[in-house]
Amino acid sequence: xxxxxxxxxxxxxxxxxxxxxxxxxxxxxxxxxxxxxxxxxxxxxxxxxxxxxxxxxxxxxxxxxxxxxxxxxxxxxxxxxxxxxxxxxxxxxxxxxxxxxxxxxxxxxxxxxxxxxxxxxxxxxxxxxxxxx
Amino acid sequence: xxxxxxxxxxxxxxxxxxxxxxxxxxxxxxxxxxxxxxxxxxxxxxxxxxxxxxxxxxxxxxxxxxxxxxxxxxxxxxxxxxxxxxxxxxxxxxxxxxxxxxxxxxxxxxxxxxxxxx
Numbered sequence: 001x002x003x004x005x006x007x008x009x010x011x012x013x014x015x016x017x018x019x020x021x022x023x024x025x026x027x028x029x030x031x032x033x034x035x036x037x038x039x040x041x042x043x044x045x046x047x048x049x050x051x052x053x054x055x056x057x058x059x060x061x062x063x064x065x066x067x068x069x070x071x072x073x074x075x076x077x078x079x080x081x082x083x084x085x086x087x088x089x090x091x092x093x094x095x096x097x098x099x100x101x102x103x104x105x106x107x108x109x110x111x112x113x114x115x116x117x118x119x120x121x122x123x124x125x126x127x128x129x130x131x132x133x
Numbered sequence: 134x135x136x137x138x139x140x141x142x143x144x145x146x147x148x149x150x151x152x153x154x155x156x157x158x159x160x161x162x163x164x165x166x167x168x169x170x171x172x173x174x175x176x177x178x179x180x181x182x183x184x185x186x187x188x189x190x191x192x193x194x195x196x197x198x199x200x201x202x203x204x205x206x207x208x209x210x211x212x213x214x215x216x217x218x219x220x221x222x223x224x225x226x227x228x229x230x231x232x233x234x235x236x237x238x239x240x241x242x243x244x245x246x247x248x249x250x251x
Contacts, residue, residue, distance in 0.1 A: 019186060034217040041225065044186065
């Protein structure tokens with residue numbers, strides 16, 4: 001059985017709700033405190049991006065298993081404006097919101113696998129996986 | 134939600150005990166600057182022992198409040214950053230290089246005392 005849990009993001013407090021759920025699920029499957037913090041922080045960055053740029057979206061978590069590994073997969077989906085130039089948003093320090101520009105490149109470093117797809121006018125989908133070491 | 138700010142002689146002490154959302158962080162920034170202005174405090178310790186996540190937004194707010202307080206003439210020390218939080222911040226690429234820090238509240242007060250000459 002592989003339950004999938006989701007949080008809708010449309011108000012600021014949902015950012016907190018999403019990272020709490022991410023942390024709980026990470027703890028439950030056996031991540032240590034440092035990886036729990038990494039996962040919760042990555043969730044926070046993705047949720048804030050949805051809140052700031054897309055206004056509406058969803059973050060879902062599910063456990064994934066291979067023969068030798070287990071981990072957590074988070075999927076952040078929104079129907080916002082999309083990202084025109086993905087390579088620029090993946091650069092450290094790039095920001096259009098006056099933030100630190102640490103968001104997406106930071107998430108990529110915090111997680112083990114990272115994948116982004118975006119279509120202008122349709123939205124953005126980000127998948128990120130953390131494996132238990 | 135509001136983060137309480139305690140006054141102790143010339144210092145202000147803050148222990149952040151709750152999960153910080155963006156609004157709470159912004160409100161705290163305003164409250165702290167107002168309190169520095171009102172009390173004439175010369176030193177501030179913000180203890181983060183109970184904080185188990187600092188993302189890029191919260192880090193920016195904390196870094197900014199240190200610079201803002203500095204402009205007003207009050208020295209801020211951040212204390213008690215957890216190992217997991219420190220590792221996560223570096224992964225995010227956030228170094229908070231010009232921010233004074235100390236291991237715990239006690240060391241933070243010692244640091245202020247040294248820098249401000251009592």
